Ligand SMILES: NC(=O)C1=CN([C@@H]2O[C@H](COP(=O)(O)OP(=O)(O)OC[C@H]3O[C@@H](n4cnc5c(N)ncnc54)[C@H](O)[C@@H]3O)[C@@H](O)[C@H]2O)C=CC1
């Protein structure tokens with residue numbers, strides 16, 4: 001089975017994890033090679049910069065998307081939190097509005113933009129004092145996502161039972 005849909009709640013994810021050991025399964029919020037390389041890149045950068053730089057994730061998608069933030073942005077935030085030894089459920093800040101107070105050192109901001117037919121852009125900002133690093137992936141169309149899903153479908157037919165990461169398929 002290949003699961004590419006996003007927007008699952010905790011209970012639904014728990015069901016996937018409970019059932020996955022019975023069949024070969026690949027689950028990924030983003031099937032493209034580019035985004036999965038970016039996931040590795042942000043892990044590397046976060047490891048080097050550590051707590052010295054503020055980390056924010058920004059995503060932009062088409063106006064038909066129903067879940068927010070994107071599964072990819074959430075995955076990025078998870079990877080960043082894990083790398084920086086933080087708990088995303090404690091440090092994740094989903095948009096800001098009103099007198100929210102100064103930014104706390106360890107928070108990870110996650111922001112969603114919606115419009116037109118954007119195929120999907122993701123940026124991770126590492127903002128320091130005097131400089132910032134921005135890592136961006138821009139989807140020009142959905143072909144890379146479809147190509148990754150097809151590779152996952154072919155790969156999973158010969159895979160052992162259990163839940164596999166898309167990195168096993170692509171790299
Ligand atoms: N992992 C990845 O690389 C990608 C993931 N996605 C995710 O895939 C999902 C779908 O995105 P889109 O294709 O843009 O949406 P869409 O709205 O174009 O298509 C969704 C389709 O699912 C059908 N559907 C809805 N509820 C259903 C149900 N209960 N049973 C069977 N079919 C049902 C709808 O009728 C519709 O045809 C989203 O969660 C999106 O984030 C999208 C692109 C790439």
Ligand SMILES: O=C(O)C1=N[C@H](C(=O)O)C[C@H](O)C1
Pocket residue numbers: 006029030061062065069070071072073119120145
């Ligand atoms: O809904 C979309 O279009 C996409 N959804 C996935 C997500 O939520 O991350 C993957 C990709 O960004 C396109």
